[in-house]
Each structure stands twice: as structure tokens, then as C-alpha cells.
Amino acid sequence: EPEVTQTPSHQVTQMGQEVILRCVPISNHLYFYWYRQILGQKVEFLVSFYNNEISEKSEIFDDQFSVERPDGSNFTLKIRSTKLEDSAMYFCASVGGGVRETQYFGPGTRLLVL
Amino acid sequence: GEDVEQSLFLSVREGDSSVINCTYTDSSSTYLYWYKQEPGAGLQLLTYIFSNMDMKQDQRLTVLLNKKDKHLSLRIADTQTGDSAIYFCAEGYGNQFYFGTGTSLTVIP
Numbered sequence: 001e002p003e004v005t006q007t008p009s010h011q012v013t014q015m016g017q018e019v020i021l022r023c024v025p026i027s028n029h030l031y032f033y034w035y036r037q038i039l040g041q042k043v044e045f046l047v048s049f050y051n052n053e054i055s056e057k058s059e060i061f062d063d064q065f066s067v068e069r070p071d072g073s074n075f076t077l078k079i080r081s082t083k084l085e086d087s088a089m090y091f092c093a094s095v096g097g098g099v100r101e102t103q104y105f106g107p108g109t110r111l112l113v114l
Numbered sequence: 115g116e117d118v119e120q121s122l123f124l125s126v127r128e129g130d131s132s133v134i135n136c137t138y139t140d141s142s143s144t145y146l147y148w149y150k151q152e153p154g155a156g157l158q159l160l161t162y163i164f165s166n167m168d169m170k171q172d173q174r175l176t177v178l179l180n181k182k183d184k185h186l187s188l189r190i191a192d193t194q195t196g197d198s199a200i201y202f203c204a205e206g207y208g209n210q211f212y213f214g215t216g217t218s219l220t221v222i223p
Binding site: 006033035041042043044045091093102103104105106107108 | 145157158159206212214
């Protein structure tokens with residue numbers, strides 16, 4: 001069964017550094033999302049992406065964040081100048097297939113900012 | 115659409131039924147979902163229900179939707195130790211999805 005993949009599974013970075021989290025959505029999907037889950041808290045919507053542009057974004061998704069689909073398969077989340085509070089699990093999701101609005105999630109990237 | 119509430123913890127004995135409840139606020143939600151998250155893992159879609167349905171059954175899982183009360187529940191029949199996980203309900207409309215706080219289900223052997 002097709003699945004969403006994410007790399008790396010874990011990333012440790014120093015405060016102030018930039019990180020890029022990568023996702024490969026399911027190949028025929030058209031809508032892509034990033035979420036984050038701070039340890040012990042709920043999953044929070046960050047941004048949705050369709051047709052090579054941002055569709056919607058939450059208040060969390062400020063100028064520190066950017067997304068890109070650099071080629072036909074990858075979908076990336078860049079976090080500039082990371083802060084301690086950016087430590088979280090970041091999930092990518094994609095939508096498509098028989099039920100348009102059913103999201104399929106990747107396994108997540110655990111980001112730790114020191 | 116951002117107030118999706120769940121109780122935080124539920125413990126059941128193996129073999130019993132589990133019922134996980136969720137309330138949501140946005141009546142324009144198109145679909146409502148249940149996801150399972152095992153420790154250290156991502157979110158696994160368990161089942162979903164379209165907002166004009168009252169009930170959906172999928173093997174051991176039964177989803178009940180009370181649209182008037184904006185209440186969603188997930189019943190797991192014959193709960194097994196492998197069902198121990200965090201269960202999130204989520205509502206989706208347009209291009210946004212909102213998740214509940216998650217219910218941690220512990221199955222006692």
C-alpha cells in the first residue's frame with residue numbers, strides 16, 4: 001500500500017540553525033500538509049499546499065517557516081533560525097485517492113532544538 | 115472549528131469494549147476521523163465518517179455520529195492489548211483539519 005515517507009526520522013540541531021524536513025507524499029495526491037505535535041500536546045495544523053502554493057496556514061506558520069515542492073515528489077518544510085520551542089514531532093500528510101479529504105500521515109520527524 | 119475535545123485517559127480490561135468520545139464545534143465539517151498513534155509512531159487513519167451519516171461499522175470499530183450534539187464516538191469491540199495507543203478524533207472542512215487532544219487508551223491484560 002502506498003505510504004507517505006519522511007526523512008530524517010530524528011534531527012537534533014542547535015538553536016539558531018536552519019533545518020529542512022523532507023516528505024514524499026503519496027504519488028497521485030494533490031494536497032499536502034504539515035502538522036506539528038509538541039510532546040504531550042495535540043496535533044496542530046501548520047500549513048496546507050496545493051498547486052504549488054500555500055492554500056492555508058495557521059498562526060504558528062510565521063515567517064520562520066516555509067514550504068516548497070522542489071520537484072514532483074518531495075515536499076519540504078524549512079524552519080529558519082530554530083528556537084527551543086520548535087522542538088516537536090513534525091508530520092507530513094497528503095490527501096487524494098478515493099476519499100478526497102482523507103489524510104494519510106507520514107511517520108513524522110522528531111526535531112530537537114538544543 | 116478548533117475546539118475538538120476528548121477525555122484524556124481511558125482504561126479497559128482486555129476483551130471488554132472501549133468507547134472513546136469526542137465533541138467538536140464546527141457543524142460545517144465534512145468528514146470526521148479517528149486516528150491511532152502508537153508510542154513513537156505517526157498517525158494511522160483508523161476510520162472516518164461522512165457528516166451526513168449516523169453510524170459506520172468497520173470490523174471491530176463502530177463510529178457513531180450525533181450531529182445535533184456534535185458528538186462523535188469510537189467503539190472498539192473485544193479490545194486487545196495491541197489497541198493500547200492514543201486515539202485522536204479530527205474534523206475536516208475545506209482545507210483545514212483540527213485534531214482533538216487525544217485519548218490515551220490503556221488495555222489491562
